Structure formats: structure tokens, C-alpha cells
Amino acid sequence: MDTLSALLDAYPARGxxxxxxxxxxxxxxLHRAEEPGSVRFHxxxxxxxxxxxxxxxxxxxxxxxxxxxxxxxxxxxxAHSDDWDAPPPREAERTHAVLAWRxxxxxxxxxxxxxxxxxxxxxxxxxxxxxxxLLYLPGETGLPPAALAxxxxxxxxxxxxxxxxxxxxxxxxxxxxxxxxxRHWWRQSDAVxxxxxxxxxxxxxxxxxxxxxxxxxxxxIEDLAASCHMSRASFLRLFRRVSDTSPAxxxxxxxxxxxxxxxxxxxxxxxVIGAAVGFQSESAFVRAFERHKGVxxxxxxxxVSMPGR
Numbered sequence: 036m037d038t039l040s041a042l043l044d045a046y047p048a049r050g051x052x053x054x055x056x057x058x059x060x061x062x063x064x065l066h067r068a069e070e071p072g073s074v075r076f077h078x079x080x081x082x083x084x085x086x087x088x089x090x091x092x093x094x095x096x097x098x099x100x101x102x103x104x105x106x107x108x109x110x111x112x113x114a115h116s117d118d119w120d121a122p123p124p125r126e127a128e129r130t131h132a133v134l135a136w137r138x139x140x141x142x143x144x145x146x147x148x149x150x151x152x153x154x155x156x157x158x159x160x161x162x163x164x165x166x167x168x169l170l171y172l173p174g175e176t177g178l179p180p181a182a183l184a185x186x187x188x189x190x191x192x193x194x195x196x197x198x199x200x201x202x203x204x205x206x207x208x209x210x211x212x213x214x215x216x217x218r219h220w221w222r223q224s225d226a227v228x229x230x231x232x233x234x235x236x237x238x239x240x241x242x243x244x245x246x247x248x249x250x251x252x253x254x255x256i257e258d259l260a261a262s263c264h265m266s267r268a269s270f271l272r273l274f275r276r277v278s279d280t281s282p283a284x285x286x287x288x289x290x291x292x293x294x295x296x297x298x299x300x301x302x303x304x305x306x307v308i309g310a311a312v313g314f315q316s317e318s319a320f321v322r323a324f325e326r327h328k329g330v331x332x333x334x335x336x337x338x339v340s341m342p343g344r
Contacts, residue, residue: 038234038244039221043214045247045289046159047296048074050209052151052202054135055194057144062114062124069107072163074153076103076212077112078187079174081147087111087119088169099174099184103216105166107152114146132197133205149190151209156339158295158328161288165229172216186211230285232277238263239277246282250290250312256282291327294320298336305332 069075077086078101086102087093088110095116096102104110113119126137138144155163174183190208193201221227227235233243241262245254259282260270274282290312297308309320309332324332 038240039218041244041247042162042230042234043217045293045296046155046162047300048153048155048159048210048213050151050153050206050211050213052134052149052190052194052205052209054137054150055131056124056126056146056148056150057136057138057141058114058124058126059139059141059143059145060114060124061118061121063111063118063121064113064123065111066109068109069104069152071107072155072159073107074103074105074155074163074213075107075110076101076151076153076209076216078149078151078190078212079146080149080187080191082145083114084146084148085113085116085118086169087113091169094169094171097174099187101172101174101183101187101212101216103170103172103213104168105163105170106168108168131194133194133201147191149187149194151205153210153213156295156299158292158299161230161285161292165231166217167220167224167226170216170220172212172219183215186215228277228279230278230289232279233274233285236273236277238265239274242274242282246286246289250286250293251310252313254286254313287323287327291324294324294332295328295335298332299339308332 066075077096079096079098081098083095083097085093085095088104088108093116094102111119113121125139127140129136129138172183186208190205193204221231221235230243233239242259245259245262256271257267260267263270265273271282278285294308294312297303297311305321306317309317312320314320314323321331324335328335330338
């Protein structure tokens with residue numbers, strides 16, 4: 036089973052390529068933090084740029100590189116590593132059918148960069164909290180030749196031609212970029228925690244799959260341990276070491292995230308959604324949702340249905 040796909044299927048998202056930046060000279064620009072559940076990414080088509088994220092080493096990006104900020108943290112971009120205090124680029128936003136085109140007017144810009152978002156909504160806290168603040172996907176990362184560079188090139192082509200459906204195409208390609216960056220981190224990192232850690236640990240993979248696909252069931256600790264052919268005590272020790280939490284806590288988080296996603300994308304009755312994530316009564320589900328999300332299911336649904344959300 037493709038467990039990473041199973042996890043991502045539980046967190047539906049919408050990709051959006053919203054800005055193309057073409058700048059020259061010395062400049063620096065601050066990117067404010069995104070709304071909760073909104074992932075920011077930058078794909079470098081041409082040239083070089085430096086990214087600074089508070090508390091992290093600065094990253095030098097060159098053509099072909101992609102960087103993803105899963106929590107949408109505030110960050111600064113600069114033309115050179117010593118330009119952090121330089122003024123913003125002298126940009127003029129020009130009309131474009133697909134995105135905002137920001138350029139300083141140079142016919143041969145030093146930097147050509149595509150910027151976008153992956154919008155999960157506020158219900159993806161468990162997924163995004165398990166990721167590092169920055170995912171870096173180098174262009175020479177060893178991906179198959181049919182993967183990264185042609186994908187970014189196709190995004191640029193769609194932006195340039197602005198053919199019918201281009202906005203939808205670049206949105207889907209944005210989501211694909213996120214998955215490639217996520218997969219690279221998942222395979223390479225030694226610090227994979229949360230539900231990602233469970234999926235990568237062969238002994239606990241059956242539990243991760245059960246938590247994602249059988250949320251309507253009780254999923255008692257003893258049954259989960261048995262599915263891994265482990266004693267209860269050994270199972271609990273390994274689970275906490277790999278995920279940094281307990282089975283009950285993670286399962287509740289996943290259930291609340293699933294419920295939030297269903298509230299956002301469907302008109303199902305609150306009681307039906309509660310039953311789908313393992314609650315026998317609507318009142319018990321409402322109390323649990325309020326405890327974990329801070330608002331009632333009805334209030335959450337109204338908030339995410341507001342125009343502009």
C-alpha cells in the first residue's frame with residue numbers, strides 16, 4: 036500500500052501558483068506569515084536567491100531548486116547573502132491572466148521565481164506540525180529526469196502561454212511540487228516524527244494505516260499492539276519513541292483533522308461526521324471537537340465557508 040498517498044488523501048488541499056517575480060540588482064523582501072494551514076513555496080526558474088528563516092541557517096537557492104515552508108512562517112528573501120537589509124525591489128505589478136506578475140522592468144532579469152501556496156485549511160494541524168519548518172528540494176537531488184525540472188518548466192510554460200485552464204494546471208502542479216518535496220524529506224531525514232514516523236517504521240505501519248482508514252472503529256490499544264505482533268508495553272514504548280506522542284492522542288488528533296476536512300468540503304450532518312470518526316453520539320463528538328479546535332463543528336463550518344476563506 037502507498038502509505039504516504041493514503042496520508043495525503045486524508046488531507047485534501049488546493050494548490051495555487053499566485054506570483055511570478057522577475058528582479059535584478061540588490062534587494063531584500065519580507066514575506067509575512069501565512070494563515071494557519073497555508074503552505075508557502077518558491078520555485079527558482081532562473082538565477083539565484085537567498086532565503087532566511089528566523090532560527091534557521093540561511094539557504095542559497097539556484098535555478099531548479101524548490102523550497103517549501105509547511106507552516107507558512109515569515110521569512111526574508113534577498114538577492115545576495117549580504118543583502119538582508121537592502122531595500123525591497125523596485126517592482127511594478129503587471130496584468131497577467133494567471134497570476135500576479137511582479138517585475139522591475141529589466142528585459143533580462145537576474146531572478147525568475149514562481150511563488151505559490153498549498154491551502155490545507157485549519158484542519159491539517161497534525162499533518163503540518165509533524166513537518167520541519169523548511170523543506171528544501173535541490174534541483175540536483177537525484178530525482179528521475181522526468182520529475183522536478185520538467186515540472187517547473189511546465190509551470191513556467193503554462194504561465195507564459197496563459198492558455199485556457201492554465202490556472203487549474205499550475206495549481207495541480209503546485210500540489211505535485213509539495214508532494215515531491217515531502218517525499219524527499221521523508222526518505223532522507225533522520226528526524227521524521229508524528230504520523231510520518233509511523234508510516235516509515237515498518238513495525239508500526241499497520242497502526243498508521245488503521246488510524247487513517249478505520250477511524251470509525253474503536254481501535255483499542257490491545258488491538259493495535261496485536262496488529263503489530265507486539266506486547267502492549269513494547270508497542271507503547273516504540274510508538275512514543277517514533278511519534279513523540281501516545282496512540283490515543285494521535286488518533287484523536289487525526290480524527291479531529293478528518294472531521295474538520297469533512298466539515299469544510301461537505302454538507303454532511305454533524306452527527307454523521309462524528310460517527311465517521313468514531314463517536315457514538317453527536318454530543319460527545321461536539322465536545323471533543325470544541326476541546327481540540329476551540330470552536331463547535333457548526334461554528335467551524337461557518338468560518339471556513341466565509342467568502343475569501
